[in-house]
Amino acid sequence: MSSFWRRHRSWLTPVLFILPGIVLFGTVIIAASLQTVWVSFHDWDGIGPKLWVGLGNYVELLDDPQFHVSLKNNLIWLAVFLLAPPLGLALALMLNQQIRGMRVLKSLFFIPLVLASVTVGVVFGWVYDPTFGILALIFQAFGAKAPALLSDEHLVTFAVAFAALWPQVAFCMVLFLAGLNNLSDDLIGAGRVDGARGWRMLRHVVLPQLTQVGFIAIAVTVIGALRSFDMVAVMTSGGPFGSSTVLAYQMFQQSIFSYRFGYGAAIATVLVVIMAIFIVWYLRGLIKAEERSA
Numbered sequence: 001m002s003s004f005w006r007r008h009r010s011w012l013t014p015v016l017f018i019l020p021g022i023v024l025f026g027t028v029i030i031a032a033s034l035q036t037v038w039v040s041f042h043d044w045d046g047i048g049p050k051l052w053v054g055l056g057n058y059v060e061l062l063d064d065p066q067f068h069v070s071l072k073n074n075l076i077w078l079a080v081f082l083l084a085p086p087l088g089l090a091l092a093l094m095l096n097q098q099i100r101g102m103r104v105l106k107s108l109f110f111i112p113l114v115l116a117s118v119t120v121g122v123v124f125g126w127v128y129d130p131t132f133g134i135l136a137l138i139f140q141a142f143g144a145k146a147p148a149l150l151s152d153e154h155l156v157t158f159a160v161a162f163a164a165l166w167p168q169v170a171f172c173m174v175l176f177l178a179g180l181n182n183l184s185d186d187l188i189g190a191g192r193v194d195g196a197r198g199w200r201m202l203r204h205v206v207l208p209q210l211t212q213v214g215f216i217a218i219a220v221t222v223i224g225a226l227r228s229f230d231m232v233a234v235m236t237s238g239g240p241f242g243s244s245t246v247l248a249y250q251m252f253q254q255s256i257f258s259y260r261f262g263y264g265a266a267i268a269t270v271l272v273v274i275m276a277i278f279i280v281w282y283l284r285g286l287i288k289a290e291e292r293s294a
Contacts, residue, residue: 033272040265046255050262057266066242067267070250073157074226074274077246080161081168081225085217088172089210093202095173096180106177113170121234124163125150150236153243160244164231168224172217179213180206215286219279226275247271 040057042050061067095106112120127134130148139146149159183206191205207214229248232238238245238253245253247267255264 036265036272037269039262040269042262043260044262045259046261047259053262057263058270060263061266061270066245066250067247069242070245070247070267073244073246074228076157077161077164077225077228078222080158080165081221082218084165084168084172084221085214087169088174088217089176089214091169091173092176092180096177109170109173111170112167113174115167117164117167117230118234120163120167121231124159124166125235127163128159151240153240156236156240156244160231160235161225161228163235164224164228168221172221175213175217176210179210183209211286211290215282219282222278222282223275226271226278 039050041052041054043053043056044050091109095102095109115123128149130136130146133146135149136146147155149155187205187209188201191201227248228246229252232244232246232249233252236244238249248271251264251267251271254260254267
């Protein structure tokens with residue numbers, strides 16, 4: 001046994017370190033995902049026997065007006081969240097300056113990232129309050145009355161999404177700060193020799209080195225927008241009248257409160273498929289861009 005270990009330890013050692021993670025990922029993620037897809041083909045209350053319905057749950061989704069509202073709200077979340085990478089990059093460029101007191105400023109901008117989503121939701125619930133919130137005080141300063149954003153079925157989704165945008169911008173900022181700290185000094189020096197300054201330096205020298213970081217920021221932001229749940233649960237519970245419900249929250253409602261685990265699994269499967277389509281499309285575009293620049 002010892003001789004076998006000595007001969008093969010070059011590959012056995014990393015395998016033994018990786019194996020627990022692979023088993024955990026396969027059990028919690030892969031197996032659970034496959035089980036969700038299997039459940040989506042059944043009518044099941046989570047307790048009794050499963051009744052095979054085939055594509056019945058998916059056909060019902062197409063005729064479900066609440067599903068259409070949830071899908072539209074997820075697209076609104078996606079549009080709002082796509083502001084996070086450029087805003088995070090702008091903040092990172094500003095905070096990356098060698099100025100006295102900048103570390104304190106970085107800490108202040110970092111605070112939203114360490115706050116729990118529930119805390120952010122509660123805080124913005126106070127901010128949006130039309131009687132004593134910060135928004136109400138701002139409107140009162142101009143002699144106007146603040147709108148009740150969380151009670152307006154046309155504005156509530158935007159209000160919740162912008163509340164969730166706050167920590168997402170901080171997350172992107174941290175990613176870009178890490179990328180800026182790993183820039184090649186040689187490339188920056190060569191750019192300065194060639195006369196690159198300001199925007200030209202940013203566009204032709206800095207941004208190309210942040211491509212991988214930008215990919216991570218956009219991918220995580222899109223996934224965060226599509227799987228949004230906690231802010232909706234804390235701030236509106238999907239109201240008013242289901243107007244702020246997103247796919248993840250509708251899945252939760254159907255599974256837990258309506259005992260329709262098969263229907264909830266169908267919603268979850270659709271959500272995963274949407275995420276997978278985006279990731280595959282984005283990866284292909286990124287690979288093609290790198291091949292053209294090579």
